[in-house]
Amino acid sequence: MKLFVFIGLLLPFGLLSQISIQSISVENQINPIGVGVSTPRFSWKLSSLNRNESQSAYSIQVFKGKSQVWNSGKVNSSSSLFVAYAGENLQSNSTYSAKVQVWNSGGKPSKIATTLFSTGLLKKEDWKAKWITSGLAGDTVNGKVPVFKHLFRVNKKVQSARAFVTARGAYEATINGTRVGDSYLNPGWTSYNKHLQYQVYDLTGQLKQGLNDISVQLGSGWFRSRLGWQNNQNYYGTTTALLWQLEIKYTDGTSETVVSDGNWQIGFGNIVSSEIYDGEHQNTRLVWKAMGQAKEIQANFDVLTAQINEPIKKQEVLSVKKVLKSPKGNTILDFGQNIVGWVKLKVKGTPGQKVVLRHVEMLDKKGEPYFENLRSAKALATYELNGEEQEIEPHFTFFGFRYVQVEGMEVNPADYQAIALHSNMTPTGSFETSNPLLNQLQSNIRWGQKGNFLDVPTDCPQRDERLGWTGDAEVFSRTASFNFNVNQFFAKWLKDVKADQFPNGAVPFVIPDILNKPNAGPEAQNGAAGWSDASIIIPYNIYTTYGDMQILEYQYESMKAYLNYVRSVAKNDLWNTGFQFADWLSYRVDDSKGMIGQKSAVTDNYLVAQCFFAYNTELMIKTARILGKTEDYKEWEKLQDRIKLQFQKEFMTANGRLISDTQTAYILALQFDMIPGHLRQAALERLVTNIKSYNYHLTTGFLGTPFLNPVLTRYGRNDVAYALLLQDTYPSWLYPVKAHGATTIWERWDSMKPDSTFQDPGMTSFNHYAYGAIGDWMYRTIGGIDTEEFDGAGYKQIVIKPELGGKLTFAKTALDSPYGKVSTDWSVNTTGFTLKVEVPVNTTATVMLPSFGSNKRYQDGVEITGDRVRIGSGSYTFTIK
Missing domain, CATH: 1.50.10.10 (Glycosyltransferase)
Known part of the structure; x- marks a missing residue:
């Protein structure tokens, strides 16, 4: 330990003043694939061991492979948010690297930081796939969920493989039995006929030499489920449809495109019905079999855009907190938290045995589930078992619930997990x-x-x-x-x-x-x-x-x-x-x-x-x-x-x-x-x-x-x-x-x-x-954390002004702002008031201390005058005796 301290003391002072790049985002995403704009914006967060550190200049270089496509040169600016690319036109379905370097206020450079990103299909003409639908008689808003299948061969070594996928409906896909991506209810909900997002998946590691199998389930989703109390079903159309384009690049420099078209096979899977409000019914005894070929249809490619928001993903997993019996004798699982998502269960029963899960938010004062506030929504997950042990969960619906009434089998609470779903936003x-x-x-x-x-x-x-x-x-x-x-x-x-x-x-x-x-x-x-x-x-x-x-x-x-x-x-x-x-x-x-x-x-x-x-x-x-x-x-x-x-x-x-x-x-x-x-x-x-x-x-x-x-x-x-x-x-x-x-x-x-x-x-x-x-x-x-609105927007110019009251003895507040962590930690007791503040690099803050009359004020132990202090980046402690 002493050796490390000794070495630290020998480091030249100039090195301690260097600024470091902690992260780089492209269009607000870290290492994104499928960026859908030709002029993406770069942002980065900085750190330093020193106080009052800021950026005085930056440079950005962008490369496609080893070829440089843009060099900003050294730009004298403190800007570190949303710096726009200004090089030659980016190409569709291409991978780029970006190198960023900054200089601190003293003119000392940081180490170069690198990030990767890839583009989506930037032009309508890049789409070679056809919109396909099942054409099956039972494929209706409340009917069976079709499954599209396609086989293709890979006979060369794959360098990269990216799938560009969207649907009129909600889809889930697998390649060779392995799920594509980890997001759900894709492509999400937009004004489909005016704005439809596609998703991009890196499938490089999922392809194999020889025969490969694509399988895509296509539910109604928000596209044609009934929406609102007016029973607006089929609002965007009566026919769901799939669009799939897989771009494979081989190590020998050749490429291949696998697209949705009329050659894909179609049939029904084991989802008997799936709807946003009513829930999902699966018969796990049913097995897909080919019932014909997909039908190509005409649809608008002009409305397609690459997804810019975070997809829906599984988040928190909750176990059963209590097993309750209602006055009517029903078994109720209490997960202890009102969430949105569904229940995943491990189950084994007799073939044809039906298990029903009813989802509610509250129990009434007698302990019965309160279904009335669901109005017409059934909020059911229904499973017909096949006799084998299996883990099952819904695909194209979601529920708001804390309690689940289980019907049709004895309950082992260890077999039930409540899985929260929400957009994969970064907690800040x-x-x-x-x-x-x-x-x-x-x-x-x-x-x-x-x-x-x-x-x-x-x-x-x-x-x-x-x-x-x-x-x-x-x-x-x-x-x-x-x-x-x-x-x-x-x-x-x-x-x-x-x-x-x-x-x-x-x-x-x-x-x-x-x-x-x-x-x-x-x-x-x-x-x-x-x-x-x-x-x-x-x-x-x-x-x-x-x-x-x-x-x-x-x-x-x-x-x-x-x-x-x-x-x-x-x-x-x-x-x-x-x-x-x-x-x-x-x-x-x-x-x-x-x-x-x-x-x-x-x-x-x-x-x-x-x-x-x-x-x-x-x-x-x-x-x-x-x-x-x-x-x-x-x-x-x-x-x-x-x-x-x-x-x-x-x-x-x-x-x-x-x-x-x-x-x-x-x-x-x-x-x-x-x-x-x-x-x-x-x-x-x-x-x-x-x-x-x-x-x-x-x-x-x-x-x-x-x-x-x-x-x-x-x-x-x-x-x-x-x-x-x-x-x-x-x-x-x-x-x-x-x-x-x-x-x-x-x-x-x-x-x-x-x-x-x-x-x-x-x-x-x-x-x-x-x-x-x-x-x-x-x-x-x-907490006392705020930002100026104009030149200081985005917490470039921070306001720290905690207001005491309510007999609170402490408050701890932190925000991962666009520039980095801002935090306040204040406490008050009979001996005085203490405020600890953290300000990120490349920002400034105005600290306004609470008024305590004529009591002395200190910044890091040094007495100061007044209640208003201007500080740069770093950590500070303010006290009032």
């Missing part, structure tokens, strides 16, 4: 405090996100809905971007927002839009505040979090079209027309008997709409400034003034009282500066008075809740914000946790009431993340 944020209930709330927020970020941001995962509701995604987007890296997740979804946007600029309430008939007429082309606004709010939030300007560039015309839609339906800049969700699911007196004698908290629909009109205009002003759209932002600055003036005329008295005396009304008016400055303090007092009148309970709905605590913090009332956060009786964030042991966020504040009865089963979900938007305040205010 962590949050922990001294309060166990808050820690459980944080866990519930994360689990709610995981369960509902299943390729699209769904509202809920269990009933006959599971749709990409724009309002839910909008209010939660900033919270989501702390917990996981959702840059690509939302970039993909926003493509469908743009694709499904109506010609008049209105944005549908769910994306992909299955609530409206294709080519919906003018009467259906409507937008609603807080929902359709996702088209503006989410792109801006993603830019702020990740510094990804391309999101704004790509979505700008869509954003602008939506704002123009609102302007077109507003009367003299007052949005007081049309349908509005308003403050959805806010407190009503008939919701529960939890607060007898209180009045409802229903906010005027158009007051809410006018506030979001102003909010959208503000974000468009900011976006136009970022993109240099001078004429646009100057026009919108004038528009914003008129919007606020109309709000004051329509919804406010001369002394600042609003026509809706609700928490949400004052929250939104204060959040978006709708009230003149000299009247805001009085408005704040009315808000606080309202909160106190409910004994420090919130009464807000989907649109008021995200801004409730931020407004209180902004105006210096953290005491009230913490009181609301830590309230543990109905209605509050902690009521479901403390009263009912919730493991996810609920749709309603009282989805289960204080007396353990349920809310309206027509709309009661126990995994519905919208109210989890409080997470954003927890991370930014309790």
